Amino acid sequence: MTHEHHLQAWQESQELAEAMQPLIGRLYRQQGIEITVYGRPLQNASTIDILKAHRVVRRHEGQPLAIQHCFPLLKALCELAPSAAEIDLGKLAVGYWRDHSDESGIVDYLAAKLAPALGQGALPAPTDVVLYGFGRIGRLLARLLIERTGAANALRLRAIVVRGGREGDLEKRASLLRRDSVHGSFNGSIEVDLERSAIIANGTFIQVIYAKQPSDIDYTAYGIDRALIVDNTGVWRDELGLSEHLKARGAAKVLLTAPGKGEMKNVVFGVNHDVITPQDNIISAASCTTNAITPVLKVMQDRYGIRHGHVETVHSYTNDQNLIDNYHSGERRGRSAVLNMVMTSTGAAKAVAKALPELKGKLTGNAIRVPTPNVSLAIINLSLEQGTDRESLNAYLQQASLSSSLHRQIDFSASTELVSSDMVGSRFAGIVDSQATIAEEDHCVLYVWYDNEFGYSCQVVRVMEKMAGVIRQDLPA
Incomplete structure (x- = not known):
């Protein structure tokens, strides 16, 4: 392609992304529909963010998803008027164009895929x-x-x-x-x-x-x-x-x-949110670290079984530490947070058992606070009941991030250039750094990044919706 062709293709894609924005906004404001592309939310996204979301599809499908293939499905969505659902437009588009060569079957295809979200009537009061x-x-x-x-x-x-x-x-x-x-x-x-x-x-x-x-x-x-x-x-x-x-x-x-104390329900959305009942008046959304590691530990337990493990968190400093050396009731936390790596304890490993009881007594944990203001890293060292290798394990975790019930909690990166600041603003509970994965027979080490502020806040909102009785379909199934 010539320079002019590249520029023209870009401008055409940009115009389609701009045309998508009001449709995405209208679907959310009027119908309670959240549009994503392979887990990337498009609500309030800029035109560039919409285009970048389409390129994420390459990670899973081997090639990017053309926005020209998504736009006609989005227009048809507006006509069908589904309600109260999170709809992955990317997965719908990939599925449709895999079996079709033109747009004539889009409405019937969407009607079948989105049937649970059609004709639901009035939305509940906020x-x-x-x-x-x-x-x-x-x-x-x-x-x-x-x-x-x-x-x-x-x-x-x-x-x-x-x-x-x-x-x-x-x-x-x-x-x-x-x-x-x-x-x-x-x-x-x-x-x-x-x-x-x-x-x-x-x-x-x-x-x-x-x-x-x-x-x-x-x-x-x-x-x-x-x-x-x-x-x-x-x-x-x-x-x-x-x-x-x-x-x-x-x-x-x-x-x-x-993290809640005593017998209070500690909820990690995606893992054990079904324990919330309409009668529950007091709930804990657990900690940022517990939310980051529990979804990954669950998929590992489901597939390989976990005999025992250790979780080391490399955690950004928090507001309860001192900027400069000064008195603090906690051990070591009185030393300057911006000048030191500070060893401390974490209850996250034990707290996992409240959301995932089958791991009770199987995990230990520790934490190191480091001089960064946000984004943390969990290093999960596991002894497994079934053996695996690096390639198979990464392939499994990638699939879990795409199509498992935990796809909103687990993200997956294949980048060799990933650093902590790249995760600022991530809406996932944790991001598997596949390039750092170590696996040999029944032993593996996983590296899971997480925005301990924003990613955790997204998990909290999901728990809030559950407590408010919101039932949101996750489509396509």
């Missing part, structure tokens, strides 16, 4: 959400909830609760939502309503409530009722402490974004 605490996870959850605005939105962010209330506090909170040193600028517009003590983000009115204790709040005074309270503070970790939230008028359920 659930009010309150973010109790507005730190790293709280602000990322706010971004994720705000990007899901529309008539079909199942979770509606209504308020945040923080301590303080000093002069200038509201503007500071808004500024921290607007600008993030790791995740970049907020995608949209943010205003501050001083008179009503609120932040308005992309049209979402977020009441800012100042309170010292959960039980002091009357949410109904703000028009909030039967709310799901997402506790991001980590102050209360057991059911007794978290039950204080349920004493507030207008509160119905509580989700903890940290």
Whole structure:
């Protein structure tokens, strides 16, 4: 191809990506349909991101997916008007064009593949959400909830609760939502309503409530009722402490974004989210590390069986460490986080057993905090019941990332140039670095990257939807 041909092909693809954007937005806002391409979400994606998502298909199919093959299927989707589903447009397109040479059979093909999402009737009323605490996870959850605005939105962010209330506090909170040193600028517009003590983000009115204790709040005074309270503070970790939230008028359920203590259900979405029942009022979404490693451990247990193993996490420093040497109640954590690698403990290996009981007593774990602000790496050293080799193991993990029930949790990379900053903003719980895989007979070492902030927040939102009673079809099956 000549230079002109390359440029023309690019411009044609770019124009189609631009034409896809309003269709994708309309499907989400009106029908509750989330469009992906081999797991890459297209909602609110730029034209370049849409094109890059199509190129990811090469990793699984050996060649990229032409956007020209996806566009007619997307138009037909809008005409069929499915509802309440996550639809992988890439998988549909690859499947269709494998057996067809023109567009004449698209509608019938989609009607058959998407039958469970057709004719479902009205979508359920949205659930009010309150973010109790507005730190790293709280602000990322706010971004994720705000990007899901529309008539079909199942979770509606209504308020945040923080301590303080000093002069200038509201503007500071808004500024921290607007600008993030790791995740970049907020995608949209943010205003501050001083008179009503609120932040308005992309049209979402977020009441800012100042309170010292959960039980002091009357949410109904703000028009909030039967709310799901997402506790991001980590102050209360057991059911007794978290039950204080349920004493507030207008509160119905509580989700903890940290490992729960005692008999509380610790949920890793994709692995054991089916344990959530409508009667459950207090749930934990476990930890970022537990969410990253448990899906991979589950697929390994299912296929090879795990005799025992050790998990070493190389974890970015967190807000509970000191920037410079100073007093800290925790061992070693008083030393400067930005100047040292700091050995510490992790409960993630033991916590896996709460979501995956068959691994109880089989795993040990440790952690090293390192001077990076985000993205961590789990090194999983396993002794297996069945032998394997590197090529077979990677092929299995790649297939699990594409077509297993955990395809939203597990990503797979074949890049030889992958580094931690490449995973910032990943919506997967963990990313298998296949180039680092070691496997020989009954022993293997897996390297799993994870955005310990954003990837974890995506898992939390999935648990929130489950607690709110959202049933979203995953198509094509």
